[in-house]
Amino acid sequence: MSVAEELPAGAAHPPGALQMDGVVRRGTFTLEITLTVAPGEVLGVLGPNGAGKTTLLRALSGLTAVAEGSIRLGGTVLDDAATGTFVPAELRPVGLVFQNYRLFPHLGVRDNVAFASRSRGFSRRQARRRADAYLAQLDLMALASRKPAQLSGGQAQRVALARALATDPGLLLLDEPLSALDARTRLDVRAELRRHLATFSGPILLVTHDPLEAMVMTDRLLVIEDGRVVQQGTPAEVAQRPATQYVARLVGLNLYPGTLISADGTVRLHAGGALTAAPDTPLPATGTDVLVAVRPSAIALQTERPHHASPRNVWAGTVIGLEMLADRVRARIDGQPDALVDLTAAAVAELQLRPGQQVWLSAKATEVDVYAG
Amino acid sequence: MPALVAIAFLTLPLIGLVVRAPWRSLDRVLAESQVVEALRLSLVCASAATVLSLIFGVPLAWVLARAHFRGRGLLRALVTLPLVLPPVVGGVALLLAFGRKGLVGEYLDVWFGFTLPFTTVGVVVAETFVAMPFLVITVEGAFRTADRDYEEAAATLGASRLTVFRRVTLPLIGPSLVAGSVLCWARALGEFGATITFAGNFPGRTQTMPIAVYLALENDPKAAIALSLVLLAVSIAVLVALRDKWLNTGSVA
Numbered sequence: 001m002s003v004a005e006e007l008p009a010g011a012a013h014p015p016g017a018l019q020m021d022g023v024v025r026r027g028t029f030t031l032e033i034t035l036t037v038a039p040g041e042v043l044g045v046l047g048p049n050g051a052g053k054t055t056l057l058r059a060l061s062g063l064t065a066v067a068e069g070s071i072r073l074g075g076t077v078l079d080d081a082a083t084g085t086f087v088p089a090e091l092r093p094v095g096l097v098f099q100n101y102r103l104f105p106h107l108g109v110r111d112n113v114a115f116a117s118r119s120r121g122f123s124r125r126q127a128r129r130r131a132d133a134y135l136a137q138l139d140l141m142a143l144a145s146r147k148p149a150q151l152s153g154g155q156a157q158r159v160a161l162a163r164a165l166a167t168d169p170g171l172l173l174l175d176e177p178l179s180a181l182d183a184r185t186r187l188d189v190r191a192e193l194r195r196h197l198a199t200f201s202g203p204i205l206l207v208t209h210d211p212l213e214a215m216v217m218t219d220r221l222l223v224i225e226d227g228r229v230v231q232q233g234t235p236a237e238v239a240q241r242p243a244t245q246y247v248a249r250l251v252g253l254n255l256y257p258g259t260l261i262s263a264d265g266t267v268r269l270h271a272g273g274a275l276t277a278a279p280d281t282p283l284p285a286t287g288t289d290v291l292v293a294v295r296p297s298a299i300a301l302q303t304e305r306p307h308h309a310s311p312r313n314v315w316a317g318t319v320i321g322l323e324m325l326a327d328r329v330r331a332r333i334d335g336q337p338d339a340l341v342d343l344t345a346a347a348v349a350e351l352q353l354r355p356g357q358q359v360w361l362s363a364k365a366t367e368v369d370v371y372a373g
Numbered sequence: 374m375p376a377l378v379a380i381a382f383l384t385l386p387l388i389g390l391v392v393r394a395p396w397r398s399l400d401r402v403l404a405e406s407q408v409v410e411a412l413r414l415s416l417v418c419a420s421a422a423t424v425l426s427l428i429f430g431v432p433l434a435w436v437l438a439r440a441h442f443r444g445r446g447l448l449r450a451l452v453t454l455p456l457v458l459p460p461v462v463g464g465v466a467l468l469l470a471f472g473r474k475g476l477v478g479e480y481l482d483v484w485f486g487f488t489l490p491f492t493t494v495g496v497v498v499a500e501t502f503v504a505m506p507f508l509v510i511t512v513e514g515a516f517r518t519a520d521r522d523y524e525e526a527a528a529t530l531g532a533s534r535l536t537v538f539r540r541v542t543l544p545l546i547g548p549s550l551v552a553g554s555v556l557c558w559a560r561a562l563g564e565f566g567a568t569i570t571f572a573g574n575f576p577g578r579t580q581t582m583p584i585a586v587y588l589a590l591e592n593d594p595k596a597a598i599a600l601s602l603v604l605l606a607v608s609i610a611v612l613v614a615l616r617d618k619w620l621n622t623g624s625v626a
Contacts, residue, residue, distance in 0.1 A: 116531050119533070
């Protein structure tokens with residue numbers, strides 16, 4: 001039998017959607033989550049450390065049981081607290097790529113990838129031949145006899161993916177797949193991984209706390225914080241209108257919770273101050289709690305009070321920090337409200353900005369985005 | 374300066390042993406049937422004790438490292454007690470447990486007509502008692518630090534618990550298993566106090582090398598030195614075998 005004939009075309013598990021509606025407990029931590037991932041879809045799960053991302057992966061892969069609710073994949077119940085159904089990790093059609101890959105250090109690349117087949121009772125020879133199909137697919141044949149310690153980060157990542165795919169899974173889970181890589185490798189591996197994921201026919205769930213990874217690798221995002229889902233949407237929606245400070249920080253936006261007090265778009269901010277949006281934009285109902293997002297580059301900074309009254313939003317503040325970004329300087333301003341403001345390095349030099357300095361900020365109403373919180 | 378004293382103190386006796394060794398008559402002394410007999414007995418018994426320690430000690434180490442139950446600390450203290458217990462006391466304790474009138478020994482004798490003390494099996498028992506803790510603590514430490522993550526990874530790849538243990542856990546703790554076995558074997562080989570107390574001194578049956586050395590010192594000092602040389606050679610071989618594990622770990626700790 002040729003290698004090509006053993007490629008995972010038409011996997012043993014026909015693609016089916018992942019559906020989870022459950023509660024998972026680990027110690028005192030509780031994760032409450034409802035999610036659906038369609039076959040071929042990549043759902044990104046974004047959240048800070050301790051949000052419950054790892055707990056979610058453990059529940060899906062069968063390392064931890066749900067305390068309430070259920071997990072289904074296609075027509076199969078993987079876990080159901082009500083009926084006591086629980087398919088343990090070793091019997092689940094789920095492939096998991098761990099954050100640090102967890103390649104077995106005592107086995108070579110080929111035997112790492114052959115591990116799943118060996119566990120399913122294939123002889124060493126058969127298992128290795130099956131492994132070779134995946135090694136070829138992921139361009140790893142040249143590394144087949146290396147030990148994991150002799151691999152670069154990007155190579156180890158591919159081996160981990162090959163090893164997970166070799167279980168012939170109906171669901172693929174990736175735990176921060178790029179976080180163990182240095183910034184330069186990450187760029188190459190990201191594009192490559194995206195390509196490999198596209199060939200997988202089942203649902204994919206990718207956990208990350210890297211905003212860029214979440215934006216470019218996923219079709220849809222689920223943001224979790226403290227064991228709860230706080231936002232869902234396409235990466236673009238989440239990036240434009242973050243629901244929480246955590247997401248706003250990730251995507252680099254100023255975000256202010258407040259109350260819309262008039263139909264002309266004026267919002268009284270909970271932390272003090274007010275911002276006004278352009279009146280002709282669609283606004284939530286007056287009197288409701290809203291979120292206001294302003295891009296740091298949309299805020300103008302001056303050392304004297306601006307006299308011309310064109311921007312609706314003008315407020316005073318104090319510089320508390322300056323940080324050099326790739327091509328600009330981000331100033332951290334203490335005021336009502338606080339703000340991040342992006343400036344060119346030339347502007348910082350011209351204004352002779354320094355921490356402690358009094359400044360005036362202004363933002364055009366058209367740059368103030370008000371939406372339901 | 375105190376370090377130099379320590380070095381001299383630790384190395385001088387060994388140098389003395391080598392300098393005073395009757396090199397010319399060495400082959401004659403070592404060819405004596407009693408010496409060969411004692412050496413053979415020592416090797417057989419130490420190896421048997423090591424095998425027993427592996428069979429029972431590895432599961433015990435696993436329980437100590439991985440199982441969660443009340444009194445685990447107490448259990449660990451109890452099973453590692455032979456490490457610090459004077460071996461003679463161990464021998465006396467073994468007699469009280471497995472001797473002809475002992476707690477268990479009495480029934481062994483009555484029901485099976487089987488007595489342990491002063492037999493070759495008794496030597497193995499005494500050596501196992503003293504040496505097994507070396508294996509247990511070494512392997513327990515390995516089980517404790519062996520990354521559970523790899524075992525979980527194996528489970529997600531479809532491996533049953535037995536397969537995980539066989540194909541992941543054991544290979545991961547392999548070096549410690551070897552180190553523990555060698556330590557255990559070396560300790561069993563040198564065992565004197567518990568052995569002579571529990572098994573006595575019958576040439577060919579219970580007279581192991583250390584006991585032969587001790588006795589030879591009285592009537593044939595040259596033979597004692599020669600026998601000691603053999604044990605020294607074995608010890609050096611053990612150190613060489615373990616050098617990666619122990620001698621180079623100073624910086625790693």
